[in-house]
Amino acid sequence: MKKYLIIVMTLSVVLPGSAQTLEEYFQIAAENNPGLEAKYKAFEAALERIPQANSLQDPTFSFGYFISPIETRVGPQRARFSLTQMFPWFGTLKASGDVAALNAEAQYQVFLDARNKLYYQIAAVYYPLYELDKWIELESENAEILESYKTIATTKFENDQGTLVDVLRVDILLKDALTNLEILKKKKQPLVTSFNKLLNREEHAEVVVTDSLMVTDLAINRDSLLANNPVLDELEIRLEASKKQEVLAEKQGLPKLGVGLDYVIVSERTDMSVPDNGQNALMPMVTVGIPIFRGKYKSARKEAQLMQDSYSLQKEDRINQLISGYEMADFDRVKQMELLQLYDEQIAETQQVLNLLLSAYGNSGTAFEEVLRTQQQLLKYKKMKLNLKSEVQQ
Numbered sequence: 001m002k003k004y005l006i007i008v009m010t011l012s013v014v015l016p017g018s019a020q021t022l023e024e025y026f027q028i029a030a031e032n033n034p035g036l037e038a039k040y041k042a043f044e045a046a047l048e049r050i051p052q053a054n055s056l057q058d059p060t061f062s063f064g065y066f067i068s069p070i071e072t073r074v075g076p077q078r079a080r081f082s083l084t085q086m087f088p089w090f091g092t093l094k095a096s097g098d099v100a101a102l103n104a105e106a107q108y109q110v111f112l113d114a115r116n117k118l119y120y121q122i123a124a125v126y127y128p129l130y131e132l133d134k135w136i137e138l139e140s141e142n143a144e145i146l147e148s149y150k151t152i153a154t155t156k157f158e159n160d161q162g163t164l165v166d167v168l169r170v171d172i173l174l175k176d177a178l179t180n181l182e183i184l185k186k187k188k189q190p191l192v193t194s195f196n197k198l199l200n201r202e203e204h205a206e207v208v209v210t211d212s213l214m215v216t217d218l219a220i221n222r223d224s225l226l227a228n229n230p231v232l233d234e235l236e237i238r239l240e241a242s243k244k245q246e247v248l249a250e251k252q253g254l255p256k257l258g259v260g261l262d263y264v265i266v267s268e269r270t271d272m273s274v275p276d277n278g279q280n281a282l283m284p285m286v287t288v289g290i291p292i293f294r295g296k297y298k299s300a301r302k303e304a305q306l307m308q309d310s311y312s313l314q315k316e317d318r319i320n321q322l323i324s325g326y327e328m329a330d331f332d333r334v335k336q337m338e339l340l341q342l343y344d345e346q347i348a349e350t351q352q353v354l355n356l357l358l359s360a361y362g363n364s365g366t367a368f369e370e371v372l373r374t375q376q377q378l379l380k381y382k383k384m385k386l387n388l389k390s391e392v393q394q
Helices: 002-010 016-032 034-054 092-158 164-198 222-226 230-252 295-364 368-393
Strands: 060-072 075-087 256-266 281-289
Touching: 016 034, 016 092, 034 092, 075 281, 092 164, 092 230, 092 368, 164 368, 222 295, 230 295, 295 368
Parallel strands: none
Antiparallel strands: 060 075, 075 256, 256 281
């Protein structure tokens, strides 16, 4: 349930330029993703059921040949042609069409839900790519700083103002930073591949990620989460379709009417002359279909009623899940905003401490271990802030 809240937040908390970039990726995915296209094809197929439901049964044509001709006053009957068209009870076709139309509308809501899930999947890879790029920048910056620290420590050691231990300590941290940097660079391609496959394009295609993100404290009204929700809309539409299905079952249990026409070919009599000798016969007909076996109609009505109960319960359960997910997501939002503020303060204060320690080390050549520890602590806070910013967007 959190994903539905998240996808709304995703489109609102990024800078205008980057939002357009993400929207472009959404558009590419909407046009090319095979799974989403399959959902839309299912919707189009459902639309094609509407004219089928609104159509009459095919007329029945029959032909009969009298092996032993039936003698009549005007001559023997040789063959018979019959054409019959059955009509359901008044309103049956409309009810059938309403059911098909509502089912198609419900299928469209399934498509919309699949599209939202796809957008969420794209955002869930897009922002980790942003985070990874920034982590690479931080680790590169950290490696450069450690390189400068190593130069300072080596110079002080050579001038008998520092110790070899300081040089070795910074060298260990530098090797860790360079190794982490290589790992981070190798991690990017799997994310790029995953992102491109969601867009159904070549796995090595370039992915342009926004250079910066602006996080705002965006509170989403709970009612807006329930309004225009594709899953809830689908269940509501299917509920209405079940009501129409119940009406259709009642209509199908009523008599069916048919009209037809029989045309009989009559041969002329040769044994005598009579009026209308050999005159073919034309006979209009009316047919009534009597629904005697009521069990199947009662069962169809009961099925429709049970499905109405099912969809109502599913909708109630879904609303409960969404509300529960909303409360947890809203708590996470508040927590993340407070943590972001905390990390900003910690970064600023840690930077001040680091500046003081560097100044002291430059003067006395002592406490280099504390300089390294504070530098790594500053890096940690920056990474934690970056990770949290990425989580807020997802």
